[in-house]
Amino acid sequence: ASTLRDAAEANGKWMGVAVADGKLGNSTYTGIAGGQFSSVTPENVMKWDTIEPSRNSFNFAGGDRLVDFAQAHDQQVYGHTLVWHNQLPNWVSNGGFSASELTSVMNNHITNVVSHFAGDVKYWDVVNEVFNEDGTLRPSVFSSTLGQSFIATAFRTAHAADPNAKLCINDYNTETANAKSNALYSLVSSLLSQGVPIDCVGFQSHLILDQVNGSAIQSNMQRFADLGLEVNVTELDIRMNTPSDSTRLQRQATQYASVVDACLAVSACGGITVWGVSDADSWVPNTFPGEGAALLYDESYQPKPAYNGVLTAF
Numbered sequence: 001a002s003t004l005r006d007a008a009e010a011n012g013k014w015m016g017v018a019v020a021d022g023k024l025g026n027s028t029y030t031g032i033a034g035g036q037f038s039s040v041t042p043e044n045v046m047k048w049d050t051i052e053p054s055r056n057s058f059n060f061a062g063g064d065r066l067v068d069f070a071q072a073h074d075q076q077v078y079g080h081t082l083v084w085h086n087q088l089p090n091w092v093s094n095g096g097f098s099a100s101e102l103t104s105v106m107n108n109h110i111t112n113v114v115s116h117f118a119g120d121v122k123y124w125d126v127v128n129e130v131f132n133e134d135g136t137l138r139p140s141v142f143s144s145t146l147g148q149s150f151i152a153t154a155f156r157t158a159h160a161a162d163p164n165a166k167l168c169i170n171d172y173n174t175e176t177a178n179a180k181s182n183a184l185y186s187l188v189s190s191l192l193s194q195g196v197p198i199d200c201v202g203f204q205s206h207l208i209l210d211q212v213n214g215s216a217i218q219s220n221m222q223r224f225a226d227l228g229l230e231v232n233v234t235e236l237d238i239r240m241n242t243p244s245d246s247t248r249l250q251r252q253a254t255q256y257a258s259v260v261d262a263c264l265a266v267s268a269c270g271g272i273t274v275w276g277v278s279d280a281d282s283w284v285p286n287t288f289p290g291e292g293a294a295l296l297y298d299e300s301y302q303p304k305p306a307y308n309g310v311l312t313a314f
């Protein structure tokens with residue numbers, strides 16, 4: 001195959017990328033995003049602060065642009081994200097809502113967003129990052145006001161708004177077996193036993209060079225798959241200290257390939273999304289100062305060894 005999307009598709013998987021709304025005017029960027037990938041995730045424009053900046057006032061413009069882009073390039077849309085403690089507007093986090101008020105605020109958000117995109121968004125990250133590293137529930141306005149039950153409520157509300165969307169729970173540092181992924185495993189097991197409509201688990205996979213263990217990723221994905229869930233790699237990047245050098249870029253290629261191999265070995269793995277087109281687009285340098293070079297294309301939009309590592313692993 002000569003594109004990532006064709007290589008993935010030949011194995012029954014999709015290959016996705018996070019798309020930044022502000023880059024849709026750059027033809028180099030859109031040529032790669034549209035040509036190499038079969039799935040797109042909005043990097044920011046479907047988050048709560050963008051889409052419902054004030055109560056019951058919805059801004060779907062960026063999300064609609066992403067859907068149009070996807071349709072023009074024969075791509076699926078992976079919706080991200082309905083309920084998250086970050087990029088949450090103040091009117092929600094500091095609104096002083098009672099439990100019943102916050103339930104109606106959350107359900108109104110989910111219902112409006114999911115209904116608007118019904119038929120155009122195939123997957124939703126219904127809840128994002130609900131756990132601490134030790135596996136306890138992360139403090140947020142949702143957990144502190146409603147307890148853990150906000151999670152089941154969010155899934156049921158999303159399902160009612162679009163019964164055909166695949167509904168996922170998404171998190172980071174859950175790629176291998178540890179306290180956080182064990183808590184996630186317990187939660188999704190309990191949601192399934194209660195009949196909560198959950199279809200998939202997303203593993204963000206913001207990984208660090210030389211700390212990637214493909215077989216541990218595979219076995220962890222498999223235990224979730226064995227519950228009957230789809231498993232997806234949703235935000236993959238493999239960062240390193242910058243500036244990069246050729247030996248580390250070669251190791252990065254091998255480590256990207258090991259993630260592809262893990263997905264290929266798990267039949268319930270739907271696909272892999274990388275968190276940005278190029279190193280010029282990545283969130284990493286802003287979030288982890290001194291680190292970067294985490295994606296498949298360099299800052300000049302030239303394919304890196306990691307690009308070939310992914311292409312040939314499929």
Ligand code: XIL
Binds near residue numbers: 043044128204235283
């Ligand atoms: C990041 C975006 O890439 C940045 O542009 C934004 O400033 C902050 O959020 N986990 C997630 C993503 O689920 O939504 C985050 O995206 C990266 C970490």
